[in-house]
Amino acid sequence: MTSRKPITSDILRAFLPLKTFHYHDANSPITSLDFDDSGQFLLSCGTDESLQLYDVSKGKHVKSVLSKKYGCHMARFTHHEKNCLYVTTRSAEEHAIRYLSLHDKSYLRYFKGHTEFVTSLEVLPSSDTFISCAQDKTLRLWDLRLPSCQGLMKTTNPKMLVAFDNEGLLFVVGNPETNQLGLYDLKAYENAKPFSLFQLALPANPETGSITYAWNKIEFTTDGLKIIVGTEEGVIFVVDAFEGHLLAVLNGTREFSSRKYPGCGSVTTTPDAKYVYAGSGDFTIGLYDISKLEGVKQPVDLLPVHKLASDASTGLARSLVFNPRMYVLASADKEVSLWTPNEAVFE
Template sequence: MTSPPRVSMEITDEMIKSMEVGLAFRDYLRFPALLGRCCSTGRGWRGRGWERMTEVAHKRGATNLNPSVPPRLVHSCWIVSLVADLLRCRCSLFSKDFGWLGAMARPPSVSMEITNEVVKSMQMGLVFKGYNGRISSMDFHSKATNYLVTASDDESIRLYDTQNAVCLKTINSKKYGVELVCFTDNPTLVLYSSKNGWDESLRLLSLNDNRFVRYFKGHLDRVVSISFCSEKENFLSGSLDRTVLLWDQRAEKSQGLLRVQGRPAISYDDQGMVFGVAYGGCIRMFDARKFEKGPFEIFSVGNDDTEAHVLKFSSDGRRMLLTTKAGRVHVLDSFHGNSIASYTVKPVLTNSTLEASFSPDGNHIISGSGDGSVYAWNVRSGKVARWGSTDNEPPLVRWAPGSVMFVTGSSELSCWVPDLSKLGSFTITK
């Protein structure tokens, strides 16, 4: 099957006037339907519609609709989130044993085009509070893309449905602590690392019944990087013990071992055929099927040989980024290793991690900074935006797959969406 054609249409007054109902979906979850009524019937933002929307959002776990943001922005944030979800025509298949979280098909590639203007307009539309420590890790599911899992220094693992603005579940890991967390191919299972100083095992946790499915023992020091293969049941883990272990989630023993000469940053590409291991100023590329033969390519990131923090591939696999302790964000061609761009932010402290994330189309990058700011760059043209903060620690950042939204994590979880009132026009792509 060939890929669908790319369709762009400028949204003009004439086009809006001509719009009619072409297809109607019934049996929506209560919150989106109520949201529609609130936005359409409220008499201004001070009307009962806005009050009711705030009340429902609070009941769903959103402890703050960010009163510092102009009401017009908050309305537009919720509207664009709802419109984006309707454009994707998401269908949730609820399983019998896990009614509130079913398997989700990958949504069609229909969304708002991510331009520099769209990125510049983005502001916080929703803030989740209630954490008693900093968020240490976040991950979106690769297919059920509205599900987000977080780990926090307060030893909690929290599952969110960003489409419906609700925290679905909170699980505490008081005995082992938690530092890194990621989804497996199954949205009901997460993998997380310990943070208790005496047990460096990885654990496969069922969110369905709060049960450990399997333990993965092998590392002798803190695990600093985890990457799950979205197409298979394999994952990688990198540790300060200077090893990278390859695992099959169905087996307790590791399937392979790579020794490194420093703190490793690791990542699978989107297809799971290749993975990268970064340390010592270089990125080593491995064939996942023949990793024991060593790297088939070694790419240098110039004269930056400081500690590697995060390695990630773009969704199309053509680009990759590497962040380092020195406050550098390197962008490379993943096929040839050519440097595409390099950005500089304030360096981070010893115990912090500098994070960065590609937009779904791979053309923009967001990153944290040692001064607490969030930066956005266009890979081709450079800096697009900077959002300041009173916090002096780098926030975690994640762009939601297939969505015009990114999230940041510090002592609270924030969802960022475009402010439509700042956009003269925007393009819908297919």
């Protein structure tokens, strides 16, 4: 359903699971989801070493692409129709990023350089540039048209995460070991010094007493004003993107049971930058209103204003992403589910 009306809390509360796909092998975790720029296509990637393409507007599966020889993780659409990047997982020596045409299942290019598992992969919103972080403690900048990395920066933590702002002018690098966020100018990042370094004063985890969390996702809101930090513990942090102070702690979701395979986060923001959805280990998806946090001097605790109900047939929302063009939410664990609002909300 195309977004012709402004996003409202009533619409977001009315989301229901419309269709569930079972194209990945049973009991094989799905580790990433991504919509293309148009919002028409959705791509899932799983530990069964397959990529699955779906046509969202038609509500149907389009094709499977196997990567048994290389393994696959963290599939990301580029800005070229039905082309994607994904990380290889099977080689102990080479952790190349592969550039694939989903149209004819041919490889367009291989990006080699990382020597250990890639932990973060993001495509610049407005160009053929993409960036990657890996456990080899390097951050690499790439151009889709060239096989060699165009820039390299050494990092201090093997589990760094990266995200671009919506304008494509800067990126943020997150260090979960030190609770730091570094902002870098895309044109001048190789001096290895961020133009802003935020030290987050995170609250202690009530379960462990630790202020260190296992981050699994960072992203800017589309207006560039906030940075969202998702964690394996189910706690989500909202950070002021200019001053770097903690605006809110989103509570009320349950931690997922542990599993061997990494995911790409169970939190997603809406295109209007006002709401956050977060998956929970109790088969719900929490909806949070973050629209009134500007000017907050002390971090506030927020609970969901609503919870979407799932079940075993729909699956957990270990991966979660909101469509950039339509009123569609995609969730995944061992299956992929599409959520749309109840039609009555538009009457």
